[in-house]
Amino acid sequence: MNDAREPALRPAGRDPAGEAAAAGQAPSAVRGYLLIGVVLALATVVEVQLPHLLAGTGSLLTAALLVTAVCKAALVVLFYMHLKSDSRVYAGIVVLSLFLVAFFFVLLTLGQLAL
């Protein structure tokens, strides 16, 4: 592997825009990461309050909690793990894994019904 090493300390007088261009990176990546982080934190606050807000609603509470968890997980996978912008090979691996999980879930459910 081409392991080009750079000095541990950058020289003064950097050109952030130029660096961003050289790195092929959109300049707003940091803002995006921070925004996602804020959304995740707020979603966690809401999630913790849901059992109090939807107390006694049974399935509705369960569905709301699951949807919130899935949305949070999706944000991390799509944006922090860059699945949205990266090769579809990786997305294929994720889809295959989730398909296998769903397959075993169905088997488990059918097994429970058969008992």
Added chain:
Amino acid sequence: MTHVTATAGAAINPHSTGVPSRKLAVWLFLGSEVLFFSALMLTTMALRLTSQSWPAHEQVQRVLNIPLTALNTFLLIVSSVTVALALDAVQRGRQRRLIVFLLATLALGTTFLGIQAYEYHLLWGHGLTPTAVPQAEMAGADPLFASTFYAMTGFHGLHVLGGLLVLLLVIGRALGGAYGRGSHEGVELFGLYWHFVDVVWIVLFTLAYLI
């Protein structure tokens, strides 16, 4: 051996998939981890649905410290942010920021484990052990609740610990100047694993503590 660098930080070896081999390997590993944690969670669900004496939600709320665990969830989310910012920093050639954000991730991850260890200490003292439930709050409840709780959260904790050990290696290499604008695959691959650990906890927190 020569390599063709198609994207910053990741050398692509000539092979059929067209993606960096190490990154592909990490994603395949994460795929297997999805199956591993799903097995734990689905087993817990199955046991819960078939049990005649699974503790009620109110009983669980009295035993588990939801606010403390919510704080822990927040810490892990913030650590995902710092890992993402670390990768952004190295992609821009900002070494100091890379090291700062990696150290922040280490601190947050260590705090997460510390809080989890403290939680285990409290729960154990309360009577919730891997084979028993506290009789005061969960009299007659299925002890499998405790077993599955410790199995899920314990395995996740071990994954966090493993991640922190790898992070120490990454920090060591970063301090040695191993990563730069054109060579930061190690940071990216660690980031993938750490974000996955966060994703697992997001789901686990909901299933084990809130539902």
